[in-house]
Amino acid sequence: MVAAIEGGLPMSDELHPVDADNHYYETLDAFTRHLDQAYKHRGVRVLRDGTHAEIVIAGKLNRFIPNPTFDPVIVPGCLDLQFRGQIPEGVDPLTLTQVEPISASYRDRDARLATMDEQRLDAALLFPTLGCGVEQALRFDVPATMASLTAFNLWLEDDWGYSYKDRVIAAPMISLADPAAAVQELDRVLERGARVVHMRPAPVPTGGAKGRSLGHKLHDPVWARLAEAGVPVAFHLGDSGYNAMLGAPWGGAEDFAPFREPDVLGQVIIGDRAIHDTMASLIVHGVFERHPRLQVASIENGSDWVYPLLKGLRKQANRTPWLFPEDPLDTIRQHVSITPYYEDDIRKLADTIGVERVLFGSDWPHGEGLAEPAAFVDELEAFTPDEVQRIMRQNCAELVGLA
Numbered sequence: 001m002v003a004a005i006e007g008g009l010p011m012s013d014e015l016h017p018v019d020a021d022n023h024y025y026e027t028l029d030a031f032t033r034h035l036d037q038a039y040k041h042r043g044v045r046v047l048r049d050g051t052h053a054e055i056v057i058a059g060k061l062n063r064f065i066p067n068p069t070f071d072p073v074i075v076p077g078c079l080d081l082q083f084r085g086q087i088p089e090g091v092d093p094l095t096l097t098q099v100e101p102i103s104a105s106y107r108d109r110d111a112r113l114a115t116m117d118e119q120r121l122d123a124a125l126l127f128p129t130l131g132c133g134v135e136q137a138l139r140f141d142v143p144a145t146m147a148s149l150t151a152f153n154l155w156l157e158d159d160w161g162y163s164y165k166d167r168v169i170a171a172p173m174i175s176l177a178d179p180a181a182a183v184q185e186l187d188r189v190l191e192r193g194a195r196v197v198h199m200r201p202a203p204v205p206t207g208g209a210k211g212r213s214l215g216h217k218l219h220d221p222v223w224a225r226l227a228e229a230g231v232p233v234a235f236h237l238g239d240s241g242y243n244a245m246l247g248a249p250w251g252g253a254e255d256f257a258p259f260r261e262p263d264v265l266g267q268v269i270i271g272d273r274a275i276h277d278t279m280a281s282l283i284v285h286g287v288f289e290r291h292p293r294l295q296v297a298s299i300e301n302g303s304d305w306v307y308p309l310l311k312g313l314r315k316q317a318n319r320t321p322w323l324f325p326e327d328p329l330d331t332i333r334q335h336v337s338i339t340p341y342y343e344d345d346i347r348k349l350a351d352t353i354g355v356e357r358v359l360f361g362s363d364w365p366h367g368e369g370l371a372e373p374a375a376f377v378d379e380l381e382a383f384t385p386d387e388v389q390r391i392m393r394q395n396c397a398e399l400v401g402l403a
Contacts, residue, residue, distance in 0.1 A: 015120075015374070015377065015388070015389060015392045015393055016120075016122040016393055017120065017121050017122060017360060017373070017374050017376075017377075017392040017393050018121070018122055018123045018124065018125075018360070018392075018393045018396040018397050018402065019121050019123070019124040019125065019360060019361060019362050019364065019373050019396075020124075020125050020297070020299060020337075020339050020359040020360060020361040020396045020399075021125065021127065021236075021299050021300050021339050021359075021361025021362060021363050021364075021369075022124040022125060022126045022127070022362065022363075022364050022365075022373070023126060023127055023128070023129050023363070023364070023365065023366055024106055024107060024112075024126050024128070024129065024159075024160065024170075025070035025073060025102060025106045025107060025129050025130075026068075026070075026128060026129060026130045026131060026155075027107065027155075027159070028046045028048075028053060028068060028069065029046070029155070030130065030131070030152055030155045030156075031043060031044035031131075031134065031148050031151055031152050031155070032044060032045070032046065032151070033151065033154070033155050033158070034150075034151040034154035034155060035147060035148065035151040036147045036151070038147075039143070039144050039147045039148065041059075042058065042059075042141055042143075042144040043057070043058075043138065043144050043147060043148040043151070044056075044057050044134060044148055045057070046068070051069070053067075053068050053069050054068070055068050055130070057134060057137035057138060058137055058138055058140065058141055058144070060137070062133065062137050063255060063257045063260065064130065064132075064133030064137070064239060064255075064256060064257060064258075065129065065130045065133065065259065066257075066259050066260065068130055069102075070102050070106070070129070071101060071102040072099040072100055072101055072102065073099060073100065073101075073102050073106070073365075074097060074098070074099055074366070074367035075098040075099065075100050075367060075371075076364055076365035076366065076367065076369060076370075076371050077364075077367065077369055077370050077371025077372070078096055078097060078098045078367045078371075079096055079097065079367045079368045080368075080370065080371065081096060082096055082368075083341070083343055083368050084342075084343050085343070097367065098367075103115075103365070105365075106365060107159070109159070109160050109161065109164050109168050112168060113164075113165065113167060113168065116167065116168075119364075119372060119373050119374060120374050121373055121374065122167065122393065123166065123167040123168070123169060123396075123397070123402055124167070124168065124169065124373075125169045125170075125171060125196060125234070125299075125396070125400065126160060126168060126169065126170040126171065127171055127198055127234070127236045127299065127300075128152075128173065128198070128236075128238075129366075131152055131173060131238075132200075132236060132237070132238030132239060133238060133239040133256065134148060134149075134152075135149070135173075135175055135177075135200050135202075135205070135238075135239075136200070136202070136205075136238075136239040136240065136241045136256070137239070138205075139177075139205035139207075139241065140205075140207055140208070141207065142177045142178050142205065142206070142207045143178070145175050145177050145178075145205065146175060146177065146178050146181040146182070146185070149173045149174070149175050149185070150185055150188075152172075152173055153172040153173060153185065153188075153189055156170055156172055157192060161193075162189065162192060162193045162194045162195060163193050163194075163195050166402065166403075169195050169196060169400055169402075171194070171196045171197055171198040171234055171236075172185075172189040172194050172197055172198065173197070173198045173199075174186055174189075174197045174198070174199055174222070174233075175199070175200070175204075175205075176199070176204045176212075176214065176218075176219050176222060177204055177205045177206065177207070179218045179219055179221065179222070182219075182222050183221045183222055183225065186222055186225055186226070187225065190225065190229050190231060194231060195231060195400040195401055196231060196232050196233075196234050196297075196399075196400050197226070197231060197232075197233055197234070198233075198234050198235075198236055199214075199233050199234070199235055200235070200236075200238055200239075200240060201235040201236070201237070201238075201240055201274045201275045201277075201278035201298075201301065202240035202241055202242075202274055202278065203241070203277075203281075204216070204219070213281045213285050214278060214281045214282055214285075214287070215281045215282050215283075215284065215285020215286060215287045216285065217290075219287075220290060220291070223287055223290070223291045223294050224291060226291075226294060227291040227292075227293040227294040227295075228293070230293070230295075230401065232295040232296060232297055232337075232399050232400065233294075233295070233296045233297070234296075234297045234299045235275060235278055235296060235297070235298050235299065235301070236299040236300055236301075237274075237275070237299070237300040237301050238256075239255075239256040240256075240274035240278075241256075242256075242270045242273055242274050243255055243256045243263075243266060243270065246266075246269050246270050246273065247263060247265075247266030247269060247270055250265055250266065250269055251265075252265055252266030252269075253266060271305075272301060272302065272304060272305035273305075274301075275298050275301035275305050276305040276308065276309050279296075279298070279305075279309055279332070279336065280309060280312070280313065282296065283313060283328055283331055283332075284313070284316070284323070286323075288331055288334070288335045289325055294335060295335055295337070295399060296335060296336055296337070297336070297337040297338070297339070297359065297399065298336065298337070298338045298339065299339050299359075299361060300339060300361060300363055301338075301339075302340060302341040302344055303338050303340035303341070303344045303345075303346075303349040304344065306332070306338065306349065306352060306353065307352070309328075310328060310329055310332070310352075313328035314327070314328055314329075329352075329353075332353055332357075333353050333354050333357060336353070336357060337357045337358070337359050337395060337396075337399055338353065338357060338358060338359065339358075339359045339360070339361030340358065342362075342370060342376055342379050346358065346379060346380065346382070346383075346391075347382040347383070350383070350387070350391075355383070355387045355390055355391065356390060356395055357395070358390075358391045358395060359391070359395050359396050359399070360376050360391050360392045360393075360396065361376075362374075362375075362376055374392075376392070377392055380392075
């Protein structure tokens with residue numbers, strides 16, 4: 001249990017938190033169990049040599065996840081001090097990384113529910129780990145992209161379900177690379193009870209060098225269905241292709257490999273550009289104007305991107321006011337929810353976009369997240385008890401339609 005903090009804020013067992021950012025670790029057959037065999041050699045393939053496994057995507061060794069068996073796997077929250085910038089003097093940052101045998105709760109939904117009971121979590125939104133790197137690797141093969149994500153969503157239905165006991169809310173992945181196929185897959189997952197869908201915060205791949213804006217009107221049938229169903233889109237951090245676009249020209253790595261030697265300059269250059277540009281594309285190209293009931297969420301992208309985005313949008317709105325029917329801040333306040341990093345200035349974010357738009361997300365069980373998800377409440381000392389209740393439960397529960 002998380003202890004009450006100063007000011008009389010509720011304890012975790014009184015909050016009944018809903019965590020907007022949890023993860024599972026995929027099994028090796030997540031993209032192959034249900035894959036159309038016509039794409040056997042074009043999608044995700046697993047190469048095994050004894051206990052060692054590697055992932056090949058589109059005929060190329062994929063290094064997004066160094067050990068796709070996830071056994072052993074990094075200990076939840078072990079990198080907390082590093083991400084807070086609080087590494088004790090004299091401590092080698094490499095020693096912070098710890099691994100352990102994979103837990104049943106990372107792959108089994110009933111085991112996960114038992115762990116959530118221990119963590120005092122009422123519900124959690126679950127997102128991929130390996131899956132966050134697949135669409136970028138398949139960007140030049142649109143048919144294989146669509147077939148692979150459909151196969152993945154069928155695996156997700158098998159192993160997790162989209163809304164297991166109204167507590168484990170797993171998000172199927174949707175790609176807009178083929179707009180007609182996207183509508184077909186979206187209709188299928190909505191029919192099967194999806195309460196949130198996961199899209200990559202990135203330009204939409206077209207199979208060639210030039211991509212397409214998320215705000216292109218070709219995608220309107222998808223946005224319209226989501227708006228009508230009241231199902232939000234979660235844009236979760238992943239491989240958005242920005243290494244190839246921005247990092248590589250500066251001499252950095254072309255591929256996004258977050259668990260290997262860091263490309264520090266590339267990380268500084270790329271920063272929050274993917275989610276910044278994603279939200280810009282939706283607003284500038286009028287998605288929310290055409291679909292006023294559509295809701296989206298930024299998951300595991302932090303919140304520092306909000307302020308330069310607002311500055312840029314307002315500056316452009318002053319130059320071309322006919323393209324902005326309202327203040328961009330009002331658009332964000334009506335349509336965009338955000339999970340800040342626990343080390344962010346959460347009060348500043350709430351004062352900017354409204355406390356109703358701030359979601360609690362722990363990134364559990366990843367190493368850079370929180371070891372105990374409900375400990376996020378300790379970062380909310382600047383909030384009233386009612387505001388804490390909103391951030392820790394009510395906002396996310398309302399977003400995905402929980403009681």
